[in-house]
Amino acid sequence: MPLAYDPAENERFWERVRQLPGFPHGEEICLRYMLIESNALFRIKETLNFIGVREERPLVVVMDTTPMRRGEDDLKPLVLSVLKQAGWEVETCILQPDSSGQVHTDMPHILQVKEHLGAEKAVVSVGSGVVTDIAKHACYLFDQEHGAHLPYLVYQTANSVSAYTSNMAPTLIEGVKRTLTSRYPDALICDLETLRDAPREMTIAGVGDLLAVFVSLADWYLAYRLGMDETWTPLPELLMGPLDELLVQNAEGIRHSSLEAMALLAKLITLGGIAMSLSHATAPLSGFEHILSHTLDLQNEVRGKAMALHGTQIALATVLGAAAYHIFLERFDPKQLNCEHCYPEPESMHKLILQTFHPLDPTDRAGEECWSDYRIKLEKWFSVREKLPAFLDQWEEIRPEVAKRTRPPEQIRKMFAAVEGPTRFSELEPPFEEVEVRFAFLNAPLIRKRFTIGDLFIWFNWDREALWREVWETTQSTLEH
Numbered sequence: 001m002p003l004a005y006d007p008a009e010n011e012r013f014w015e016r017v018r019q020l021p022g023f024p025h026g027e028e029i030c031l032r033y034m035l036i037e038s039n040a041l042f043r044i045k046e047t048l049n050f051i052g053v054r055e056e057r058p059l060v061v062v063m064d065t066t067p068m069r070r071g072e073d074d075l076k077p078l079v080l081s082v083l084k085q086a087g088w089e090v091e092t093c094i095l096q097p098d099s100s101g102q103v104h105t106d107m108p109h110i111l112q113v114k115e116h117l118g119a120e121k122a123v124v125s126v127g128s129g130v131v132t133d134i135a136k137h138a139c140y141l142f143d144q145e146h147g148a149h150l151p152y153l154v155y156q157t158a159n160s161v162s163a164y165t166s167n168m169a170p171t172l173i174e175g176v177k178r179t180l181t182s183r184y185p186d187a188l189i190c191d192l193e194t195l196r197d198a199p200r201e202m203t204i205a206g207v208g209d210l211l212a213v214f215v216s217l218a219d220w221y222l223a224y225r226l227g228m229d230e231t232w233t234p235l236p237e238l239l240m241g242p243l244d245e246l247l248v249q250n251a252e253g254i255r256h257s258s259l260e261a262m263a264l265l266a267k268l269i270t271l272g273g274i275a276m277s278l279s280h281a282t283a284p285l286s287g288f289e290h291i292l293s294h295t296l297d298l299q300n301e302v303r304g305k306a307m308a309l310h311g312t313q314i315a316l317a318t319v320l321g322a323a324a325y326h327i328f329l330e331r332f333d334p335k336q337l338n339c340e341h342c343y344p345e346p347e348s349m350h351k352l353i354l355q356t357f358h359p360l361d362p363t364d365r366a367g368e369e370c371w372s373d374y375r376i377k378l379e380k381w382f383s384v385r386e387k388l389p390a391f392l393d394q395w396e397e398i399r400p401e402v403a404k405r406t407r408p409p410e411q412i413r414k415m416f417a418a419v420e421g422p423t424r425f426s427e428l429e430p431p432f433e434e435v436e437v438r439f440a441f442l443n444a445p446l447i448r449k450r451f452t453i454g455d456l457f458i459w460f461n462w463d464r465e466a467l468w469r470e471v472w473e474t475t476q477s478t479l480e481h
């Protein structure tokens, strides 16, 4: 099955995407060249030239300290030598891990890169999602400050996350992940041999990050129908096509890291990034499963633990989110809902949030940071109050529209197992205890202004403890088989 929209067709791709409903016409999109093919590494010179970077222009190459392989070679020295041989003067900017042993997207790293930048330079990042986000956002801040546009090329080292082609940067602020407005790269290089030789877990994580759509697209649509998000368009789902069929058909190739499957996965990931960028929101690929995952990250962060691979954690969170949807779609009865009781007092929610996050951060900084975002959502919910009766009246029509955007939890688990993804939170690295997953499931809605199904369970006064037990038990028992 070919892709409906193939980003590697570049000009033709953009021409066709421009026809899609919801395309933001009149907007400058600097992402002009996406090279997704075997030995793309050796076309880096023409790619840089294509985006206007001549050999006289010094390059800042941003990398972390993780050793990477490409066939027999060390990848990073190889990329540097290809650039030098092509005639470029190269300055490296090496990102160091923090005490958890990992590099995270945070302001200190972003500012470290920014110090290397100059109007006469161009930037190449060689790395996975975090390195890309750091370099991208440093370029964005530089552009903003200098009224410039630094040419920026992303050399993607793993099919790990749908971030490489997004114009946003998820960044840690006060220990809480926030999505900052950022910019597109000008060019993307996906060298299939590099992607093939990336650690298997990273490829598996990339599949996991894509699976998010089976919760996030339902959340986004639901938000739209409730009046909580007017920005909804069908563009992301049209752009990404029948993702479940594509993943099932290519599961074996992904398992064996065939070059064809690496290309397909890279393209899907690219489409995911573009879908978010064109929507000016991460919402199409980031719903309840992502905030649940961020709440797990938050717990690791305050305990000084490393974070599990993003996409892998997302896949497991998606299974929980899909189970919650399954229950909601089956049992929600609009006739039983008393609209008067759907609007909690802001002060009581503020207290609840501080109380909830106090054990994680006794300074209450994390709690206040969560509240500052949550209150925006709550105010919005109050302001669209008059839309709720119509939503309830139309539920019979809305329900199938939501249902077709999600999938049964068992089907999602199977798709992930088909690429040898782990199926239990205890198999993640670091592993999670049930009590931590429960905390995330119940409190995720409190950390973000993004509306998700999790908010409805709170505002519609569901017995969330019972819901959690059922979600955990049903997803655990399907995992037993």
Ligand SMILES: [Zn+2]
Binding pocket: 161, 162, 209, 212, 286, 290, 310, 311, 314
């Ligand atoms: Zn993600």
